[in-house]
Amino acid sequence: MPRAGLNTETIVKTAMRIADEEGIEHLTLSRIASEFGVKSPSLYEHVKGIEDLIALLKLSGLRLMAQQFQRAVIGVSGDEAIRRLSDSFRSFVMEHPSIYNLTVENSVNDSEEIRAASGEILDIIYTVLRSYKLPEQMLVHATRYLRSVLHGFVSLEKSGGFGMKEDKDESFALIRELMVSNIKNWH
Amino acid sequence: MPRAGLNTETIVKTAMRIADEEGIEHLTLSRIASEFGVKSPSLYEHVKGIEDLIALLKLSGLRLMAQQFQRAVIGVSGDEAIRRLSDSFRSFVMEHPSIYNLTVENSVNDSEEIRAASGEILDIIYTVLRSYKLPEQMLVHATRYLRSVLHGFVSLEKSGGFGMKEDKDESFALIRELMVSNIKNWH
DNA sequence: CATGTTTCCTAATTGAATTAGGATATAACC
DNA sequence: GGTTATATCCTAATTCAATTAGGAAACATG
Structure with a gap:
């Protein structure tokens, strides 16, 4: 055979x-x-086994995500970059719901490669937000805010937490613009 | 024996x-x-079995959450209610990280009791936000926004997504106030 | 204290993950 | 082409969790 x-x-x-x-x-x-x-x-x-495979899936997912985010913000900056990043984020989670879940969990057992890929994604967000010239400490808070809103919305949407009624695209667009405005006027 | x-x-x-x-x-x-x-x-x-037990855990978690949220907003309204609700939310997730995860996933197999408990929690949020007199459709969006930020922040925090540096309490306080301000000035 | 029910048990099945060890397809080399 | 080495896939067997069947003894009830 x-x-x-x-x-x-x-x-x-x-x-x-x-x-x-x-x-x-x-x-x-x-x-x-x-x-x-x-x-x-x-x-x-x-x-090596199922756990090793899951770790490979996580790494693969993180790299794919980094690539897609990278592409999304090429040639744009400021508000438009936030919009592109947001939409790209949502698309990734829609396309890879289970893999996305893996990428969210951080563990002390994560490999260097996984840490690097996570760091790369974080760097993209930082780069986008840095153009707003916030003081460094506020940059950290603003990044956490952006990540919270995006992660929160898409995971609730994914898990069916928003019910059927009312357009989710509309909610997302509205919330995305609110975020843009918040970061632009960060105090 | x-x-x-x-x-x-x-x-x-x-x-x-x-x-x-x-x-x-x-x-x-x-x-x-x-x-x-x-x-x-x-x-x-x-x-009945492990799946039944998980469903019971989910129901139990939802009811506990509803109870704690309920208590958190008794006697307060408006901005202060949002703050109390936010803090209560974060506390619950800190105390019950695994159970919280169960409560987030919605399924077509969820029992009536689970749906009812979920609905009760949603009602508390709606009630808090209703005092801002937004048009009904905006109330939906604002609720989704609030839930996204809270769920996003606490689950990223819980999963170690925010790294070690910089105070998370400070980030949370800042983001919570931003939320309050956004809802107060919702357009 | 006799009887019925409930609670807990042991034994056995199924399915996933894993390891050991074997057979052969494929690659590398003469 | 033939020989040897290696890599890939196999079967068989183990472990562990979930589950079911069926039995024995604790407990409640009269």
Whole structure:
């Protein structure tokens, strides 16, 4: 019987798809293996185990997020950069609900690579907000505010916390503009 | 050998403690059973299974939250009510990090009781914001804004997303006042 | 104290994660 | 092409959590 041609990258990609489409609770090594027509022990040649795989998913998610945010703010700054970043943030979470959840949890066990990718994302936000010339300490608070609003909105939206009625796009647009105004007039 | 005197309520309480103190990933029926000096099958006399228990935890958490929010805003209104609600929100999440996570996820499988408890919490927020006399549609947006900021801040704080440096209490106080101001001047 | 019910038990099943060790496909080299 | 080495995948077996079946003894009730 020929080999399946597995490798770490394809396993991570497939795992990401399963997690986002079917929910992280359905992500098992057996489930992934069956996707490739192999048995679960075969995966251990390519990933150390389920925890290692989850860490790889998290890293992959963080890097993808950093890339998308980076692209979103290329060539723009100030209010428009906040808008682009916000929309990009929301899109990422819509597209990768389960992976996004992984990226939010910080742990003392996180690898250097994961820390670096997280840091990169944070740097993008800082860079965007730095153009507003706030004092350094206020920059920290403003960044926390921006992150809180974005994370809060999209995770509540994702988890069905906003109910059916009333347009969520409208809420988001409104809140996004409120944020822009707040940061512009930060005191 | 005498009986352990188990009942649904004490099991839920113990489960809540284990989840919040040790993390939801350590919450197993065996772990709970060992806490009472019994074996895991014994628990099935009192809860239908682990999923049922989680649902009970969620309901219990929602009711506790509703109660604490209710108490926090008794006798106050307007800006001060927003402040009390915000602080109460943050305290709850600090005290019950794992249970809070359960309360955030909405599901089509949620029982009527869970929906009712969720609705009660939402009603408290609506009541607080209603005193600002916004048009009904804006009330929806403003509520979503308030919930986003609170949920966003406390979950990022809880997950270690804000790093070590800079005082988080100060960030929270600042952001809370910004929220108050935004709602007061909602346009 | 006799009886019925409830509570807790042991034993057994299922499914996921994991490890050990083996077979063979593929690669590397002569 | 043939030989050898390595990598990839396998089966078999272990552990642990959840669950179910069925039994025994505690407790409540009269």
